[in-house]
Amino acid sequence: MPKIPPAPCLFVMFGGTGDLMERKILPTLYQLAASGMLNNKFHILGIARDESIDDAKFRIWARKALAGTKGKTAAKIRQWCDAHLHYQPVAQTDPAAYERLAMRLSTLERATGLPGNRVFYLALPPGAFPGTIESLGKAGLNTSTGWTRLVIEKPFGRDLKSAQDLNLLAHKYFEETQIYRIDHYLGKETVQNLLAFRFGNALFEPLWNRDHIESVQITVAESLGIEDRAGYYENAGALRDMVQNHLTQLLTLTAMEAPAAFEADAIRYEKVKVLRSLAPITDDNVVFGQYAASKDKKMQGYRDEPGVAARSQMETFVALRLEIENWRWQGVPFILRTGKRMPRRVTEIAIQFRKPPIALFRALDGENPHTNSLVITVQPDEGFELSFEVKVPGEGFSLKTQRMAFRYADVFGPLPDGYETLLMDVIEGDQTLFVHADEAEASWQFYTPLLDKKPKPHPYPAGTCGPKAADEMGEACGTNWRPL
Ligand code: BG6
Numbered sequence: 453m454p455k456i457p458p459a460p461c462l463f464v465m466f467g468g469t470g471d472l473m474e475r476k477i478l479p480t481l482y483q484l485a486a487s488g489m490l491n492n493k494f495h496i497l498g499i500a501r502d503e504s505i506d507d508a509k510f511r512i513w514a515r516k517a518l519a520g521t522k523g524k525t526a527a528k529i530r531q532w533c534d535a536h537l538h539y540q541p542v543a544q545t546d547p548a549a550y551e552r553l554a555m556r557l558s559t560l561e562r563a564t565g566l567p568g569n570r571v572f573y574l575a576l577p578p579g580a581f582p583g584t585i586e587s588l589g590k591a592g593l594n595t596s597t598g599w600t601r602l603v604i605e606k607p608f609g610r611d612l613k614s615a616q617d618l619n620l621l622a623h624k625y626f627e628e629t630q631i632y633r634i635d636h637y638l639g640k641e642t643v644q645n646l647l648a649f650r651f652g653n654a655l656f657e658p659l660w661n662r663d664h665i666e667s668v669q670i671t672v673a674e675s676l677g678i679e680d681r682a683g684y685y686e687n688a689g690a691l692r693d694m695v696q697n698h699l700t701q702l703l704t705l706t707a708m709e710a711p712a713a714f715e716a717d718a719i720r721y722e723k724v725k726v727l728r729s730l731a732p733i734t735d736d737n738v739v740f741g742q743y744a745a746s747k748d749k750k751m752q753g754y755r756d757e758p759g760v761a762a763r764s765q766m767e768t769f770v771a772l773r774l775e776i777e778n779w780r781w782q783g784v785p786f787i788l789r790t791g792k793r794m795p796r797r798v799t800e801i802a803i804q805f806r807k808p809p810i811a812l813f814r815a816l817d818g819e820n821p822h823t824n825s826l827v828i829t830v831q832p833d834e835g836f837e838l839s840f841e842v843k844v845p846g847e848g849f850s851l852k853t854q855r856m857a858f859r860y861a862d863v864f865g866p867l868p869d870g871y872e873t874l875l876m877d878v879i880e881g882d883q884t885l886f887v888h889a890d891e892a893e894a895s896w897q898f899y900t901p902l903l904d905k906k907p908k909p910h911p912y913p914a915g916t917c918g919p920k921a922a923d924e925m926g927e928a929c930g931t932n933w934r935p936l
Contacts, residue, residue, distance in 0.1 A: 458879045460493030460566050461598070462557065466584060467575030468498025468539065469505065472605065474517045477575065480871045482518050485532065489876065495564055496537050497557070503541040510539035545583040550591035557593070568597030571878055575605045582621055589625030603632040603878055606697055607688065608887065611903055612896040619889045632878050633887040637698040639870025641860070642830040644885070646705040646801075647719070649828070649836070656826075657710070659805065661780045666823060667931045668786045669802040670702050673794035677743065677751065677914065678768070682759030689766045690740075691906070694790040696899045697887075700727070702830070703786060704891075706801055707776055716883040720891055727894035731775040733902055736928070741769030741919040742909035743793040751793060751914035767909045768792040771922035773929050785929040789922060793914040795936045799830035802934055813851060822853045827934075834867060835859035 463481065465473055484490050498510050505513070511533040518529045540556050542549045561568055572593070574584055581604060594600060602622065609615025622631055637643050650656060659665070672694055678685045685693065704723035711718035742764075744753040754760055754768050769791030776786065805824040828836045837857040844850045860867055877885055910919035917923075917936050926933050 457489065457491045458876070459569050459598075460491040461495075461569035461571060461879060462561060462564075462566050463494065463496045463571045463573065463879075464499060464557070465496060465573045465575065466499045466542075466580075467573075467605075469500045469502065469510070469513060470575055472575040473498070476869075476871050477573070477875070478514055478517050479521060480869060480875055482521060482524075482529070482532065484872065484876065485536070486521075486524065486528075490879070493564060493566055494536060494879075495560065495566065497560065498537065498539045499542045499553070500539075501541060501543055505539050505541065507537070507539050511537050544580055545587050547587065547590065550587045550593070554591050554593055557596075566598075570596050570598065570600045571603060572601070573603040573605075573878075578607055578610065581618060585618075585622055585625065594625040594630075599630075599881070600626075601630050601632060601878055601881070602626050603634060605634050606636075607692060608633050608697075608892045609896055610688075610692060612893065612900040615892050615896045619893065623889070628889055629883070631886075631889070632883060633889075633892060634874060635697045635701055635887050636870050636874065637701050637830075638885040638887075639872075639874040640830060641867045641870075641873075642828070642834045643702065643705065644873075646702075646828070647714075650706075651710050662782055662784050664805055665784055666804045666806045667784060667929070668706060669804070669931065669934060670699055670706070670786065670788045670800075671802075671934065671936070672699055672702075672790040672799045673797060673917075673936055674790075674792050675794060675797045675915075677793045678754065678757055678760075680758070682757055685768075686760060686764060686766055689906075690768055690770045690790055690792070691899060691903060695770050695772070695788065696895055699788050699790055700895050701887075702799075702801055703774070703788065706803075707781060707786070709780070714884075716886075717888075719884055720888040724888070724890050724894050725778075726776060727891065727898055729776050729778040729781075730898050731777050733772060733774070733898075735907070737773040737925065738902060738907060739769075739771040739919060739922040739925050740767035740907050740909040741771075741791060741912045741922065742766065743768050743791070743914045744911040746793075746914040747916075753911075753914065754792075765906075765908060767906065769794075769909070769912060769918045769922070771918060771925055773925060785931060787926060787929065787931055787933075789918060789933065791912075791918050794917060795915055797832065798936065800934070801828040801830065802826070803828075804931070813849060822851075833859065834861070 467473055485494060514533045514537050515529055538560060540553055542553050572588060574581060576584060588594060609618050704726045707726045708722040711722050742754050755762055755764050771789040774786040803826040807823050825839045835858045837855050839853050839855050841851040842854050844852050874885060910921050912919045
């Protein structure tokens with residue numbers, strides 16, 4: 453919690469009446485304001501196309517969105533909305549609308565005593581990013597009398613070319629130090645804790661390499677299907693939606709070298725190095741899947757979801773085996789999987805250590821000891837678990853696997869939402885948890901060849917762990933997927 457509230461600012465929200473604003477951004481900003489984390493001079497200007505909305509209607513809409521806020525009365529919410537929320541209609545790329553916007557910003561800042569610090573948050577469909585950035589730039593809104601920051605929600609591009617084009621356009625008007633590309637996984641406490649865990653402890657780092665680690669397994673499993681997002685998902689699929697961003701962030705944070713300093717650029721530089729060391733993916737190292745109806749028919753298949761094409765080939769599951777070709781990781785398989793409609797929701801990173809060099813106990817109990825593992829649970833039930841072997845007391849000499857566990861909830865209570873961290877960082881100007889231009893491009897560069905020749909998805913019944921072919925791929929590199 454900052455001791456001094458951050459600088460006053462105007463938070464300009466494109467997609468101001470959209471789903472993300474309603475579910476996440478507005479409630480989070482309200483909570484931050486209510487707990488004294490924001491400057492009293494913090495104002496929100498909602499932007500959408502709808503010209504029939506004015507300040508009063510926007511405030512009523514916002515009050516409804518905030519109605520469920522715990523511990524806050526309707527009067528308190530109303531008071532805050534009336535004092536801090538404003539609305540401006542802007543048709544997407546109409547230059548006159550952007551001129552009006554520029555005037556509105558100046559008037560609002562004068563009236564509320566703001567120094568010109570501005571956040572432009574783009575929570576828009578990806579097709580609207582270029583036009584909006586260009587229009588902001590042309591209207592001179594890339595600079596102000598204070599600082600100006602541009603926040604771009606995911607997805608940042610849909611392949612290498614589009615990400616490069618978007619970077620080029622953004623850099624035409626904004627410096628990289630002004631641009632905040634969101635990957636909400638970076639806001640999760642447990643994801644940030646990967647840095648603390650690896651580089652704040654002397655215990656693990658000496659073991660964190662090919663000499664001691666047999667394999668690394670990263671799972672992001674979801675029990676939900678695509679819900680009502682067919683329009684988006686039919687153009688995205690799991691590789692774009694989850695792998696290129698969220699799983700790849702988990703991969704780079706797990707595999708990166710220690711940064712020279714705990715600073716945004718130093719950390720992002722090390723992550724890019726991992727991406728550039730990835731060996732190209734070959735056909736036998738990737739499996740795509742698509743959920744079909746569940747065995748009991750209670751959950752429908754992907755192709756039966758409203759809005760999905762009857763013969764859609766879009767993947768809802770991806771399993772990959774990756775190789776990082778550097779001194780630390782050469783020869784260690786990193787296996788990644790993600791899927792919708794899997795048996796449960798879990799995100800975890802499992803580090804499987806190598807066997808002891810000598811099988812000292814094999815002759816005694818006829819079995820090899822299990823290898824040690826460290827499982828970092830990113831969500832839910834955040835924490836980690838280290839497994840090790842002990843001798844079973846009594847006669848003979850048999851071994852049993854035991855676990856040492858740490859759960860965040862036991863020590864710290866509920867964890868803050870990732871957006872809380874990310875929004876505070878934008879307002880305070882810390883880019884550590886945002887994706888750098890180079891990082892976005894390096895990631896797309898790696899995945900674009902696979903996007904160009906996507907394999908056909910194997911069907912898997914909803915509620916199961918994915919297609920058999922993914923198990924076979926795991927077995928082929930000597931690893932079994934952890935049960936879900
Ligand atoms: C989003 C994807 O980025 O992440 C969704 O678009 C996915 O498809 C979601 O469900 C998962 O996020 P979380 O935080 O619930 O793991």
